[in-house]
Structures are given as C-alpha cells and as structure tokens.
Amino acid sequence: MFLQVFNAKTAKVISHHQVEITQSFPKEGWVEEDPKEIMQSVYECIERTCEKLCQLNIDISNIKALGVTNQRETTLVWDKETGEPLYNAIVWLDLRTQSTVERLINKAPGQNKNHLKHKTGLPISTYFSAVKLRWLLDNVDEVQQAVLSKRAMFGTVDSWIIWCLTGGRNNGVHCTDVSNASRTMLFNIHTMDWDPEICRYAYPFKLLQYIFEKRKSGSLAGIPISGCLGDQSAALVGQMCFTEGQDLHLKCPCPLFSYHGLLTTVAYRLGKDEPACYALEGSVAIAGAVVQWLKDNMGIVQSASEIEKLAAAAGTSYGCYFVPAFSGLYAPYWEPSARGIICGLTQFTNRSHLAFAALEAVCFQTREILDAMNQDSGVPLMKLQVDGGMTANRLLMQLQADILCIPVVCPTMSETTALGAAMAAGAAKGVDVWCLSPGNLPLVTSEKYEPQINPEESEFRFARWKKAVQKAMNWEMTEPYCISNGMRCFV
Numbered sequence: 001m002f003l004q005v006f007n008a009k010t011a012k013v014i015s016h017h018q019v020e021i022t023q024s025f026p027k028e029g030w031v032e033e034d035p036k037e038i039m040q041s042v043y044e045c046i047e048r049t050c051e052k053l054c055q056l057n058i059d060i061s062n063i064k065a066l067g068v069t070n071q072r073e074t075t076l077v078w079d080k081e082t083g084e085p086l087y088n089a090i091v092w093l094d095l096r097t098q099s100t101v102e103r104l105i106n107k108a109p110g111q112n113k114n115h116l117k118h119k120t121g122l123p124i125s126t127y128f129s130a131v132k133l134r135w136l137l138d139n140v141d142e143v144q145q146a147v148l149s150k151r152a153m154f155g156t157v158d159s160w161i162i163w164c165l166t167g168g169r170n171n172g173v174h175c176t177d178v179s180n181a182s183r184t185m186l187f188n189i190h191t192m193d194w195d196p197e198i199c200r201y202a203y204p205f206k207l208l209q210y211i212f213e214k215r216k217s218g219s220l221a222g223i224p225i226s227g228c229l230g231d232q233s234a235a236l237v238g239q240m241c242f243t244e245g246q247d248l249h250l251k252c253p254c255p256l257f258s259y260h261g262l263l264t265t266v267a268y269r270l271g272k273d274e275p276a277c278y279a280l281e282g283s284v285a286i287a288g289a290v291v292q293w294l295k296d297n298m299g300i301v302q303s304a305s306e307i308e309k310l311a312a313a314a315g316t317s318y319g320c321y322f323v324p325a326f327s328g329l330y331a332p333y334w335e336p337s338a339r340g341i342i343c344g345l346t347q348f349t350n351r352s353h354l355a356f357a358a359l360e361a362v363c364f365q366t367r368e369i370l371d372a373m374n375q376d377s378g379v380p381l382m383k384l385q386v387d388g389g390m391t392a393n394r395l396l397m398q399l400q401a402d403i404l405c406i407p408v409v410c411p412t413m414s415e416t417t418a419l420g421a422a423m424a425a426g427a428a429k430g431v432d433v434w435c436l437s438p439g440n441l442p443l444v445t446s447e448k449y450e451p452q453i454n455p456e457e458s459e460f461r462f463a464r465w466k467k468a469v470q471k472a473m474n475w476e477m478t479e480p481y482c483i484s485n486g487m488r489c490f491v
Helices: 035-055 098-107 129-139 141-148 157-165 231-238 289-296 306-314 351-377 394-404 416-426 455-472
Strands: 002-006 013-018 066-070 075-079 152-156 224-230 249-252 263-268 277-281 321-323 341-343 408-411 446-449 480-484 487-490
Touching (some): 066 416, 075 157, 277 351, 306 394, 321 351, 321 455, 351 394, 394 408, 394 446
Antiparallel strands (some): 321 341, 480 487
C-alpha cells in the first residue's frame, strides 16, 4: 500500500508512506490477500503521512481531495451488516478458477473464449473478477449464506477501501469506477453499465455506483474521495497520455477491438457527464514479479535491487531464455496451460546469466504486446513511456530500448499510478484544483534510453524467445485423476 501527497500545481510529491501487504499462497496457483490487512495498511499510510506533513509544518486542511487506485481484478465479498470480509481477497493472477473458465468456454458457441468480447472487451479468463466471484459463490459457505440473507457485497479492492473509508457498515458507500468495472467481465463497455444478460448468471448482488463521497473518520475526515481509477488507467493519466498512441495502452474515443490478443478496456471516464475513453491493453501476468521469485523462491539475490548488478556482471544471458509463465500466459496468447520454463542451459550457465534472462523476459513480453498493438492499431509506437518500481533498474531500461528498437522514456518520479489517481481526484467537478487540459499539464522531467544494438541482433534474440514460449505451452491440465503419495496424475 502506497500513499502520496502531491502539489496540484507542480505534480511534485510532498509526502508519502508505504506499507507492504502480505500475499499468501494456500495452494498451488492460489494467491490471496487479507482484506483486513489491506485496510489496516490504508489507515497506517494515512496516519503516518499526516504525521510527516505536520513535521513539515503543512496544514492537513490543505488536502482538497483523495484519489484511489488499485489492482483491478482482485475480488472481495464482505458482509454489509458486520463489516467483516467473508473470505480473503482473491488476487488477479490466481488460477483456482481454471476449471470454471474451461466449463464456460465449452458452453460458449464454437467453444470460443472470445464469446463475450463484443460486450466486455475481454476473453473468458481466470484473470477477471466474474469467475472469481463464481468460485466464491460455489465454494464458500459464508458467502452463500450472506447471499441468501441479502447481506453480501461484492467488489474490487477500490470498492472495499471506499466502503470502509466512508463509514463501512454505517452507511458506507458501495461503488466503483468504470476502469475497474470494465475488468469484472460483467460490464458492457458500450452501454457503460452492468450487462443484464451476463449478470443474470446468478450474481445476486447489489452491484456498484459512482463516487464522490467524503471520508467519515480519521485524520482526513471530511475530505472528498473524488477520484478512482484502476492501476493501469491511473498510470495512463499520470503519464498524461491524453492522445492516441502514447503508451502500451492505445487510447481512443470509441472501443477498438483486437485481432491479435489484446484487451479492449475502459481507460477512464473523468466525470459523470464526460465521455469514456477506451484503450487497447496488453496484460502480462508475471513481469517485475519474476525478480521477487528469484529472491524469495530461489535465493539468487537477497534484495530486488541486487538483480541489476548481478545481471550486469554477465552482460548477456549466454543463450539462456526464461519464460516466467507461473500463472499461464496472458496477452497476446491467453494460454492458461502454459507454465514457466528456463531453456538453453549449459554447464557454463550461472546465476548472473539467469538474472539477465529474467530481465530480458520482462522486455520480450513487452515486445510481444507492442507488436500486437502496432498490428491492431496501425499507429506505430515511436517511444515507450514507462513507470513503476522497475524503472530504477537502468540495465532493464536499456535492454527494453534495445529489444523494442525504439526509445524508452522514464519519468524521474516513477510512481505515476499514484499521480494519476491524484490528478483525477483534483480535476473532479466540485474540487477543481487540477486542470487536465493540454496547456495546463505540469512538466514532468524524464530520462530517455536509446537503442544501442542493431535491429538484426534484436530480432535474433526475440525469435529465440518466441521459440522458448512455444516450449512453455500446454504443460498443465486442469483436473487430476488420482493423487497418490502426494503425486498428481493427469489425464
């Protein structure tokens, strides 16, 4: 959990605080977070940030609005009367719903995973909230009982946070925004509303509204929550991508559907009376998390920051390719049966080569999405704007420029997701402290990385990556037919 306070005139960070949230892995392929821990981290970030502002002699009353940004597809159900979560949050990359997804695809005409795409912009996939909600309804007694007694509330993480901050069981506001709603697989991106045909498949919840509510208690009581964006949409706003073709989300005023494995999603809608802007998006399951895996699971590094130095010591993967398909492959393949693979190993391969291959894997996945986007849009991307924690890795940024053969532009303030949520909140009607018209956008300094290898070398390495991806396909089946002595056998 990360909270930042921005100056609306300069976009500079005034104060911030961060708290790590624990993820649990109760079974293979399952990923969960504790909703209570999420809210505790929110409260802690608010209180510690306010303390820091006081130490800087900044009056908290100068804060005019709050914006929320979040993991979009992560799914929760809670009891509106007790305020208690009925199960852990099921995280976006969780795979427990694979059998549900396969059943839905098998029932679809022509067994087409894109059967709902004309309405939702999304393939039928474990990634999205609807199938996670279906699993909760089918497998958690507490959820079933709460539904029967009309006490259950469903939402993504933004909904949970806003409901808690605005009073919780004491008339807390149950709402979301269109960028989060469009990732549930229940939302019609044309009508900009919940789709009754999709929702009738036994989703008996009061669904969601739109937001402009005030926090009711704590250090920021009375300040309106006037902005809400899913994390990728917030990054678009924070990068000030208000024209077409500026990022790996191609923004456009009407839905543009992909023929090359991308998602059509709602980028943002900055006000009830404003038109929605849409985006083509490429989603990757495991990118920066591959570094965390090398640290936590393999012990190759002791901290994430060590990966750059370790990879730089080799300067090459020496023919080693790493496909981190821990949760299957997302865009452009949408292949849940894929699993992680490291190939091209020789006796010479060492941990530095593996570290380099892991960083290359992030870049190759980005290249796959860039190629799909260029084919779908007909608008070649001339530069890549990046943000997030991994932009501190200068080797990674240079590798990305080399593999894409275009410049990579990295802002000095890397957490543009938080900035985007702040901009949306500040620009809301009734707040009006941030103007998003092109002539009034703040100048954000950045660093540019130019390609340093020839295109032929880049193409050779990318072709080898594609070969490795094919070897990662079709590893995992859904249902075991026997379990003996801890071993699983599959049909």
